[in-house]
Structure formats: structure tokens, C-alpha cells
Amino acid sequence: MMERFYLIVSHVARLELLVPLGVKLVQLRIKDQPDTEIRRQITRARDFCAVHGAQLVVNDHWRAAIDLRCRFVHLGQEDMQTADFVALRTAGVRVGLSTHDEAELDRALSHDPAYVALGPVYPTLLKKMKWGPQGLERVAQWKKIAGQTPVVAIGGLTPDRLPGVFAAGADSAAVVTDIQMADDPEARTRTWLTACAS
Numbered sequence: 001m002m003e004r005f006y007l008i009v010s011h012v013a014r015l016e017l018l019v020p021l022g023v024k025l026v027q028l029r030i031k032d033q034p035d036t037e038i039r040r041q042i043t044r045a046r047d048f049c050a051v052h053g054a055q056l057v058v059n060d061h062w063r064a065a066i067d068l069r070c071r072f073v074h075l076g077q078e079d080m081q082t083a084d085f086v087a088l089r090t091a092g093v094r095v096g097l098s099t100h101d102e103a104e105l106d107r108a109l110s111h112d113p114a115y116v117a118l119g120p121v122y123p124t125l126l127k128k129m130k131w132g133p134q135g136l137e138r139v140a141q142w143k144k145i146a147g148q149t150p151v152v153a154i155g156g157l158t159p160d161r162l163p164g165v166f167a168a169g170a171d172s173a174a175v176v177t178d179i180q181m182a183d184d185p186e187a188r189t190r191t192w193l194t195a196c197a198s
């Protein structure tokens with residue numbers, strides 16, 4: 001069973017703040033840092049998640065994930081072009097993949113991923129994307145096509161939007177901005193945990 005709440009953070013310090021609240025699935029999404037810093041944070045996150053019984057997902061940095069004996073990575077379409085899927089499989093690393101249209105979904109499913117992410121379901125402030133909001137019907141369509149492969153919804157999600165997202169068939173809801181920008185990220189994480197549990 002896929003965890004319904006999927007937290008994404010940009011620094012290990014934020015992971016250490018929020019995981020003890022009961023987060024069981026967390027992605028470390030580090031951008032624009034030197035390799036030594038990336039590996040330092042991944043190592044710290046790996047050990048912290050192990051102690052707290054949380055699953056760490058390493059975004060982008062699949063080679064560091066293999067080297068540092070992490071168990072799960074997330075790759076986008078561009079990351080997929082350079083990733084060594086055989087090396088990842090041999091190392092026992094599970095892979096989650098981003099998708100935005102049917103062709104990407106077909107290609108992603110051919111890699112037998114641990115999940116496929118669909119986004120942006122709603123408008124996102126996090127980054128400029130060529131894709132417009134996908135909407136909930138698209139989540140339902142993804143669920144049908146993906147079959148046994150879990151579907152992660154991402155992009156513009158808030159606790160208020162979760163009932164619709166899960167009713168449409170998403171197995172999990174991923175979030176960056178709503179928690180990253182919250183005045184009280186710990187309180188907001190608790191709100192998400194409650195909303196995902198109901």
C-alpha cells in the first residue's frame with residue numbers, strides 16, 4: 001500500500017523537523033547544490049528516516065542514491081534520459097516517475113515503476129511548467145491506465161483539495177509549497193496527516 005501523504009522538502013533540516021510528526025514518505029528534493037553537499041544531506045536524511053521508520057525518496061540524484069545505499073529515487077522525464085535503470089534495479093532501488101501526458105505515462109509504465117506521478121493537478125507556484133493544470137478527470141484516467149501501479153497526484157495541492165484528489169483515484173498526494181510556505185509548517189503538516197488519514 002502506498003502512503004497517502006507524500007511530503008517533499010528541499011533541505012534535510014526541514015525533513016528532520018517534520019518527519020517526527022508521523023510522516024512516513026518523504027522526498028528530499030535538493031536543487032543547485034554541489035555534490036558534496038547533496039551527499040551530506042542525503043546521508044543525514046537516510047539515517048534519520050531509518051530511525052523514524054520513514055521511507056526516503058531521493059529526487060534526481062540517482063547515482064548518489066545508489067552509492068549511499070538509499071532504496072528509492074524519483075526521476076522526471078529529463079532525469080530518465082540519463083538514468084541507468086539497470087544499475088538502479090541491480091542495486092535494489094525503487095523508482096517513482098513523473099508523467100504529464102499519455103506518451104510519458106506509457107514510457108514510464110514500461111519501466112515498471114513503484115509509482116507514477118501526475119502533475120500539475122492544480123496550478124503550482126513552485127516552478128514554471130509547460131503543462132497546464134491536469135484536473136481531477138485526468139487523475140481518474142491515470143488510475144485506469146496505470147492499473148496496479150500507484151498514482152501520485154502532485155501540483156497545487158492543499159488539504160481542502162484532498163477529498164477530490166483521493167475520490168478521483170489518486171493513491172497518494174504529494175506537496176511542496178503548501179507546507180514549505182506555511183507560517184507554521186509543523187501545524188500544517190499535522191493538518192495534512194489528518195486529511196490524508198480520513
Ligand SMILES: Cc1ncc(COP(=O)(O)OP(=O)(O)O)c(N)n1
Pocket residue numbers: 027029059060074075076077078079096097098117118119152154174
Ligand atoms: C512525486 C513527484 N512528482 C513529480 C516530481 C517532479 O519531478 P521532475 O519533473 O524531475 O522535476 P523536479 O522535481 O526534479 O524539479 C517530483 N519531484 N516528485
Ligand SMILES: Cc1nc(C(=O)O)sc1CCOP(=O)(O)O
Pocket residue numbers: 098099100118119120121123124125126127154155156157174175176177178
Ligand atoms: C515539483 C513538481 N513537479 C510537478 C509535475 O507536474 O511534475 S508539479 C510540481 C510542483 C510541486 O507541487 P506544489 O505545487 O505542491 O509545490
Ligand SMILES: [Mg+2]
Pocket residue numbers: 059060074075076079
Ligand atoms: Mg527531476
